[in-house]
């Protein structure tokens with residue numbers, strides 16, 4: 001069977017592709033293979049059609065993209081740097097076998113305005129909402145980063161803003177709750193279910209059904225009904241486009257491996273998609289939580305099965321009767337039982353590898369990056385760091401591993417302290433290094449002026 005393919009804004013019949021490449025998805029129906037689609041009640045069909053229509057019109061609108069590019073540059077702070085993580089790489093090499101220890105590079109989305117990649121999508125969609133004549137924005141948030149990004153974009157564009165957030169997430173991401181309020185948004189805490197991202201998304205969808213006339217729902221990841229996964233991917237692809245050009249300049253080649261954490265999958269899709277046709281190994285890292293037991297992790301691609309959640313078909317954590325299971329992760333932004341349909345497709349195609357990293361491994365990586373680089377990563381991002389460190393130890397020294405540093409960890413400092421039992425020990429690494437330096441100096445003083453047996457000065 002040949003399907004026609006279409007990007008989110010194209011009119012039916014505009015593009016009929018017989019031989020479809022992996023980058024040519026979604027189809028005109030919003031399908032990535034069997035995944036994706038739009039499983040929504042009647043009330044939302046009109047809103048989704050309006051969104052497809054507006055998106056189609058702005059895809060060709062050079063003025064819209066010029067305006068977005070200018071704001072990304074002057075207000076968001078793009079391009080974010082590509083940084084060669086020499087401290088972390090040295091640490092890995094000191095512990096790996098001869099000739100092992102790949103070089104780690106970080107795409108610094110933590111340096112984007114508001115501290116994470118989420119702003120790329122929030123700004124783009126808020127500008128779309130203005131084009132559609134909407135005056136109110138709603139959004140769901142887990143870690144609070146998407147909520148903060150949305151509240152920030154709304155403050156900039158003069159839009160009313162309501163953010164849904166599970167009360168458990170509001171507890172562990174208190175700093176971001178206050179930030180959203182400071183920016184003028186209303187934070188609506190959700191007390192149903194596990195009081196996390198899934199429940200916040202349910203409530204936001206419910207709100208949208210009753211308010212579509214005036215309200216645009218800015219979904220924060222590559223999830224939800226068509227056209228959201230394609231739209232969010234496009235706004236986040238700026239990460240991968242920049243990273244590709246920066247890699248060529250800094251490494252003289254494309255990276256050998258790209259690693260990104262996966263909640264819904266937007267930072268991963270953003271860095272993978274522009275390079276998806278290249279011969280680069282790509283790894284998405286899910287939250288392995290405490291164990292692989294049901295309810296103790298948030299790894300639908302690793303441990304779930306295909307099902308429908310929040311308007312699209314994708315891998316989902318569910319029981320035998322199809323009821324969505326609870327998820328768990330130490331990081332609020334990965335604590336979600338579903339994932340984007342395109343990742344489900346990439347997994348089945350064997351194009352991207354997916355694995356899971358536990359809470360403890362992520363927490364260790366959180367401290368490791370802080371102490372070897374002076375960069376405190378988000379707990380979500382720490383999952384990708386943990387995997388990259390493991391991989392770098394196995395790869396040869398001349399390999400380059402690019403990690404999407406999706407966000408900064410200020411929001412997580414209190415929660416990380418709690419998870420560490422309320423006490424953070426000083427860095428052993430630095431003490432060992434300092435003692436080594438002291439020993440060297442002592443030996444140096446002792447040998448000063450003496451000749452070595454072979455006649456060389458020490």
Ligand SMILES: Cc1ncc(COP(=O)(O)O)c(C=O)c1O
Nearest residue numbers: 145221263264265266267333407
């Ligand atoms: C810093 C950071 N990274 C990653 C994620 C996960 O989202 P996604 O998989 O859509 O990138 C979040 C979600 O809140 C986040 O705040």
